[in-house]
Amino acid sequence: MVSRRLSRLEGHRRKFLAVIDDTPECQRAVRYAGSRAKNSNGSVVLLFVIDNGDFQQWLGVEEIMRAEAREEAEAVLAKAAQTLRETIGIEPETVIREGIATEQINGLIEEDRDIAILVLAAGSAKEGPGPLVSSLAVRGSAFPIPVTVIPEALTDEEIDALS
Numbered sequence: 001m002v003s004r005r006l007s008r009l010e011g012h013r014r015k016f017l018a019v020i021d022d023t024p025e026c027q028r029a030v031r032y033a034g035s036r037a038k039n040s041n042g043s044v045v046l047l048f049v050i051d052n053g054d055f056q057q058w059l060g061v062e063e064i065m066r067a068e069a070r071e072e073a074e075a076v077l078a079k080a081a082q083t084l085r086e087t088i089g090i091e092p093e094t095v096i097r098e099g100i101a102t103e104q105i106n107g108l109i110e111e112d113r114d115i116a117i118l119v120l121a122a123g124s125a126k127e128g129p130g131p132l133v134s135s136l137a138v139r140g141s142a143f144p145i146p147v148t149v150i151p152e153a154l155t156d157e158e159i160d161a162l163s
Helices: 026-039 059-087 101-111 131-139 156-162
Strands: 015-020 043-050 093-098 115-122 147-151
Touching: 015 026, 015 059, 015 101, 026 043, 026 059, 026 115, 026 147, 026 156, 043 059, 043 101, 059 093, 093 101, 101 115
Parallel strands: 015 043, 015 115, 043 093, 115 147
Antiparallel strands: none
16 A cells, blocks of 8 residues: 655645656656646656666676666666756656666655656557556556556657647
8 A cells, every 4th residue: 555645735746757768658658747747737757767687697797787777777867857858848856776667666656755646658569568567457556556658659749738
């Protein structure tokens, strides 16, 4: 069970959480979260989760691999944040975590009680909508707050009209 959300209380703002990676559809989630935040006087949190399972089998180079993954995460987040600043005029919070994505998302939602909406993007590849969206579909209630799933095919104009 998730803690009570604080985003509606005085002195708090509703936060839209967008999970960031290097997939093309990820930019759809960023755009929607930013547009919704702007239209509702909210803010955006961009989360990049580094899968630390990739490091555990490489004892000698674990720290180098971890540092490289963190650099990549910082670069991807910086690009997404810059896009939000330039296109929507919002300064997002950025967060990098290591671990299993669903666990890290749930952990951040529990810690930051202003996060009220999780925004994910569904890819259009034949492999499926992506691991997070697939996980949500399989597990049903994987996340303790409302989840908005944005189709990759939506244009910026369509996203702005919907938000």
